[in-house]
Amino acid sequence: MSSIPVIAIDGPGGVGKGTLSRLLAARLGWHLLDSGAIYRAMGLAAAGAGLLKAGQAMDEAALTALARDLPLRFAEQDGQTRAYLGADDITEELRSAEAGQRASQVAVIPALRAALLQRQRDFRRMPGLVADGRDMGTVVFADAPLKIFLTASVEERSKRRLKQLLEQGASATLAQVETEIAERDRRDRERSVAPLLPAPDARLLDNSGQNIEETFRVLEGWARDTLGEFFCCQ
Template identity: 50%
Template structure:
């Protein structure tokens, strides 16, 4: 059979990254954190001092990025040999990811990189357009959501735990702005696939979300085993 893909989409701070990593580990599947690719590209663009209007140059950057995952340990991300795992998780990384993600040429340039993650025995793909654009044939698709307040609170705690200063009202505004940008972009806008299972994580803890998604994923995979 075709290599199965489990697609997990949704806005930031809904818990999809943690869920995707846990689900992939549980099932022995490969993991694609597509958001990291856009964060890496965003940081590279910011460091190079490129204007967002230089779309073709940014697309070329995307095609030629020297990225290594796991070079400095599980979950680490290296760009040109430098560990940028923490840098891409800052506000700069998040903001620039959304901005470069709105550039059609950049999204096209990163598409092949994402498709290459599809390897046996299967893939859990985490992003914003995994189920709608990158893997429309995913065997099961999830779209995670949560209230903006709950998401801002989660992001606030994450940043403080990493020793990064954060201001809650600013995080709230930034999430609203990013959501609007991600939903309104002309190419691959963030939206649930028509056949996606929508999971509101506002009142759910990680274990509850995992249990719900795992049950649905196993049910979807069962007929193909």
């Protein structure tokens, strides 16, 4: 598998990882892994099974068992990737702030993360993979030839997230979003397994003052520098 190249893009929420990963995968003609979608789906499944009730301690054994048999699949439909949990289309639900918070809750469980590890690694197929997440370069694809860690200030990420929520018709304030992002950052950094941090050999970029196009140009340049042969026929 190590012969199949991977570009691992990690970082906290609100840095544009999803959009940038899709752009880079499309540019290369590679497969795409949105690992956050897997954890968000896990959070939705856990809530649906009554395993994430407020004020109730998480049943880690039950959550891990659910993760092992998570009936999640992705399908291309009309040029878009749709996500299904069993027979239910959960594509829109995955984008909600609530799904993100639930994902962060379940992601702290070491056994659950282990249960989802191979599911993520199975996305590694020829001709290559762009993997978007929080531990792609440190755990899931530690042998990736190009590891990128994106960051931005909490203030900037909150503004981006609020804009996204309002465009989706959701009701939120900047203060609420800042609180949610800061709390998720704390959980992601402090979890005992695969905490959010850059790999030692990752290339770092703070894109607080950049738009998506500017950041993409930087990432594309890094990809050309590291994996130039894969651009030969583009």
